[in-house]
Amino acid sequence: MTDMPEVDNPYKHCQLAQQHELASDFRRAESEFKAAIRAADALPIAEYKHHFQTNLAQQHAVAHAAENFDHDHNLSSLEQLESAYHELIALPFLTRMQLAGFYARHEAIPEAKDACDEAFRTGLDSIVKENPAIFSIYKRAEDLHRHLSDILGPENVEKIFNSNFDKLDVNKDGFVNEAELKRAQLDITVGAETQQVIRYLLHNYLDVEKASNDEFGLEISGITKADVHNYEGNSSARWKRMKKKN
Numbered sequence: 504m505t506d507m508p509e510v511d512n513p514y515k516h517c518q519l520a521q522q523h524e525l526a527s528d529f530r531r532a533e534s535e536f537k538a539a540i541r542a543a544d545a546l547p548i549a550e551y552k553h554h555f556q557t558n559l560a561q562q563h564a565v566a567h568a569a570e571n572f573d574h575d576h577n578l579s580s581l582e583q584l585e586s587a588y589h590e591l592i593a594l595p596f597l598t599r600m601q602l603a604g605f606y607a608r609h610e611a612i613p614e615a616k617d618a619c620d621e622a623f624r625t626g627l628d629s630i631v632k633e634n635p636a637i638f639s640i641y642k643r644a645e646d647l648h649r650h651l652s653d654i655l656g657p658e659n660v661e662k663i664f665n666s667n668f669d670k671l672d673v674n675k676d677g678f679v680n681e682a683e684l685k686r687a688q689l690d691i692t693v694g695a696e697t698q699q700v701i702r703y704l705l706h707n708y709l710d711v712e713k714a715s716n717d718e719f720g721l722e723i724s725g726i727t728k729a730d731v732h733n734y735e736g737n738s739s740a741r742w743k744r745m746k747k748k749n
Contacts, residue, residue, distance in 0.1 A: 510542070510545060510546055510547065511538075511541075511542035511545060512542060513539040513540075513542040513543040513546070513594050513598055514539075515542075516535045516536070516538040516539035516542055517535070517536070517539045517598065517601060519531075519535040520532045520533075520534075520535035520536045520538075520539065520601075520605070523535060524605065524608075529609060532605065533602075533605065536598070536601055536602040536605050537602065539598045539601065539602075540595070540598045540599055540602060542598075543594035543595045543597075543598040544595055546591065546594060546595075548591075548592055548595075548628075551588060551591050551592055552592060552628070552630060554588075555585075555588045555592075555630070556630070585634075586634065586636065589630070589631040589634040589637055590631075590637070592628050592630060592631050593627055593628070593631045593634075593637050595625050596622050596625050596626060596627050596641075596644075597637075597640065599618055599619075599621050599622035599625060600618070600619070600622045600640070600644045600647075602618045603615045603616075603618035603619045603622060603644075603647065603651075604647070606618060607647065607651065612651060612654055612655060613655065615647075615651055616648075616651040616652065616655055619644070619647060619648040619651055620648075622644065623644075623648065627641060652699065652702075652703075653699075653702040653703055653706045654703070654706055654707075655703070656699065656700060656703030656704075656707075657696060657699055657700060657703070660700050660703060660704075660731065660735055661728075661731050661732055661735045663696060663697055663700045664679075664700055664704070664728070664731045665728055665731075667693070667697050667700075668728060670687075670693075671683055671684065671687055671701075673686065676724070676725075677727060678724040678725030678726060678727055679704075679725050679726045679727075680724065680725030680726070681705065681708055681725070683725070684701050684704055684705050684708075684726075685705070687701055688701055688702075688705075704726060704731075707734070708726070710734065711726050711730050711731060711734045712725065712726050712730060713730075714729075714730040714731070714733040714734035714737075715727065715729040715730050715732070715733045
């Protein structure tokens with residue numbers, strides 16, 4: 504194979520980030536995770552793909568195996584090399600998801616969601632989508648992204664809830680209770696954006712329900728428009744972010 508240009512190593516930054524995180528040095532960990540993203544974005548991905556797709560990498564592995572007179576090693580080398588190339592090509596996506604996971608572990612939920620959004624905007628190259636390991640990571644990333652979206656909800660939760668309130672309040676008692684929200688999840692006439700709000704309200708149900716003092720005694724009848732208004736009014740202060748440097 505021809506020599507690759509010297510590039511910054513994303514793996515080095517990821518390892519340093521993990522070490523800093525274990526040492527509870529979260530600011531340096533965050534910095535190294537971000538450095539890993541920059542290094543991944545600077546990789547000569549097009550050249551890696553060219554080597555892989557023109558069989559130069561496979562030929563290199565076959566020649567190495569032939570020199571060692573080891574057919575099993577030949578197969579192993581090919582599979583390992585293919586996996587290594589796939590991972591390299593996927594690094595712009597994978598490093599962003601590592602940053603998202605770091606934020607999520609430390610409950611910096613808005614930042615985790617932002618990193619997830621950026622990862623999915625970056626996407627995966629079609630050449631790696633059939634790799635089982637990377638596909639598995641991609642599916643877990645989708646789960647994390649969905650979970651974060653359910654926690655945070657869309658930006659216009661109150662507007663969507665109010666416009667759908669009469670439909671959600673099936674028994675017309677002025678409250679939308681948990682059973683009514685779950686019923687709406689099975690209603691095919693409820694649109695995708697409203698379904699996202701429903702998942703958000705179910706995820707935060709108890710906190711939303713007690714956001715305003717609009718019931719006699721215990722707050723157990725369900726969610727009102729006032730509850731959602733008050734809960735969303737405090738949304739900016741609800742989630743912590745990574746502390747800024749002094």
